[in-house]
Amino acid sequence: MSSSFEILELPVRLVVDPDSVESAWREKAKSEHPDAESNSEGSAENFSADLNRARQILLDPALRLEHWLQVHEVENTRTSSLDEDTMSLFSLIGDAISAADAAIEKQKSATTALGKAVNASEAIKAQLGIQKQLGSIRTTIESAVDSFNELENSAAEQIFSQAVKTLAKLRFLKKWEAECQKRLLDLIAL
């Protein structure tokens, strides 16, 4: 099966420019789409799905790193331990999430403006707490992405241990980001 890099005709690089992924995808999506005039047969549907998947993989740091490791045929063990900084971030996130869940629960049962106003302070605090953790998560993801260049350099010497560790870390961060994002949406839409 072709790699996502091949599908979008991009070089196999861990460091990518999101805009170049988007424009490569858009060009191909238009010309290879099952409905496009150059493609009157419906058989392109499968390729279209591969194309969408390739874009999704290359735009997401964790998926991209995982895929890049696969392309380099690196066995990726799922049991890498987390560093201390990430662990302490995790406990802060846990607190913020339980505070958010409590506030969401309360606000959902309130039906009057005054009832909601009485809970407003708690809801705002919960929202700020979640936003703060989301900020930390995103900074941590960014610094991991910043290290992609080094990972690529090590790869030239067939060293992948740091890359495997970074992947484990990114997987956790991504999961927590989704959890926080879900709470934030709930809090905004209260």
Add this chain to the structure above:
Amino acid sequence: MSQEEVIVGIDLGTTNSLVGVVESGFPIILADENGKRLCPSVVHYAESGKITVGEEARRQQILQPDRTVSSVKRLIGQTADSLPKSGHGDHSSPVEADDHGRLSLQLAGGLTQNPAEVSSQILKHLKKVAEDALETEVNRAVITVPAYFNNRQREETRKAGEMAGFTVERIINEPTAAALAYGLENLDEAETVAVYDLGGGTFDLSVLKMQEGLFEVIATAGDTRLGGDDIDLELANFLLLKMEISGDSVNRANSPALLALAREAKEALSREESFEVRLPFFAEGKSYETTVTREELDGVIGPIIEKTRNLCVRAFAEAENKGVSEIDHLILVGGSTRIPLVRELLEKWFGLEPNLSQHPDEAIALGAAVQAGILCGRIRQVVLLDVTPLSLGIETFGGLMNIIIPRNSTIPAKAGELFTNAVANQKSTVIRVLQGEREMARDNWNLGEIEVPFQPGQKGSARVGVQFAIDQNGILEVLTRDTATGEDHILEIRDSAVDVEDTEVEKMVSESIDYAFDDMNERIWTEATMKSRELLPAVETALEQVGELLAAEETKSISDAAERVRQLLENSEEKDAVRLKKANAELDEATQTLAATLVDLAFSQSLEE
């Protein structure tokens, strides 16, 4: 292009349906023999066996409600366990479920029809309208569905199309269709639009990016049970209360007339400030009349419109996550967006002047015609990329939902999952397939089960890759690849059995229009007491916290209003629902400044920290 290859676009709506086609590069709606383009989605089954659809069937509904079906879209693809817990009078006929939870409508004379069969009658009718108008056979169609329809609802809609004799070329989402109709007029612009689609039975909001003929849906949110039908029912309940008619006197025979009156009042109040309602010979042969104002209508439907706000906020936030921060136009479609309050609230909430360039009833059918035109080559240089509205997942250990394809993924989409045998020589494993956003598997839509076969071998030795693919129609296909031969096999998604003997399910299934009008006084009393019990302690807490910031007379008027509520609540033998509701509203009103002061304080305190 030869005529026989024509593909029509169909908007199969809750209240009305339309059919369109592209002629000379432009989409048009086709009219029936009476020159009517809008066909009421009502089907009448006469004693003689004759089936009529449309305006004539709608007239019959008043005369023979037990032989007529309307709003069937709210039932299509639903199962007994997916119907809402409380009755909402969606459908005019009693519903029964089989042991897989599949629903069927029970009509007079022992006639039984499932929702797809009823829908296929509407589609058959539209097929004939198109054939008469185009003077040719029409066999291919694009059919629209609410963006938020799940897999089962889409599949049933496609089945209805096939039963009507169509090859269903594509199922497309209604707000996306509306965006196509809008975008075709504005092909040169690069812009981001939101389509707000509030129809007869469903609500959707989609955010799209349009540039150089590429229409890309970024995010979508919705509710497949929120629309004009809910407004009619709320208004009908309000009218009963105002004319002092007991909910007990509403039955299957007279409820169509009541709902028709509510709809008439709603439509009139979109144009005028007040409306005279007359209900002749209604309960026990008595006649009733009253005047209803737009302000009263707004009060009744406000909470319903409010529900769309959260869904909009969600879709906008998701779009922002995907890099879309600015919406250029907010396009309104669907008949219910004619209501002035909808337009006012949208402008107030989002600071965007609603774009009314599209015909509320016709835009979706026109867009379906555009997609049909793309598929048969009559329209070029336009490509549509839609998303799947709901996350797709499987049930894992502990009853949790494990997401495989997240919502708002561009379709077609696919993702693989590897399964292995948990014990030696296990023949297969059964996987439950789900759609939805909830953490627990049981809170999501259950799409059915697949059985993944294993080769015999020791524990963990069998490895079978399963691919979940969502096609252009938003419909799921599950494949396994035999690693030895490289061949793909389609896995059948089987309905899982539900326990219809379950009393809860039984209650839902036997739900009928009678239920929706159950003792109104009791319902309002219950709702009002809940509100009072929330308000009274909130007043105390709020006054404690910020009471000193208010003027003395303000505090007094709050205390007085609270006292009136307390007295009515304590005097619960009388159950004066209307007065308690009124007292609540007054207390709500009196505490507006108090609530605002509290929220301001909460914000300023959060800034200080």
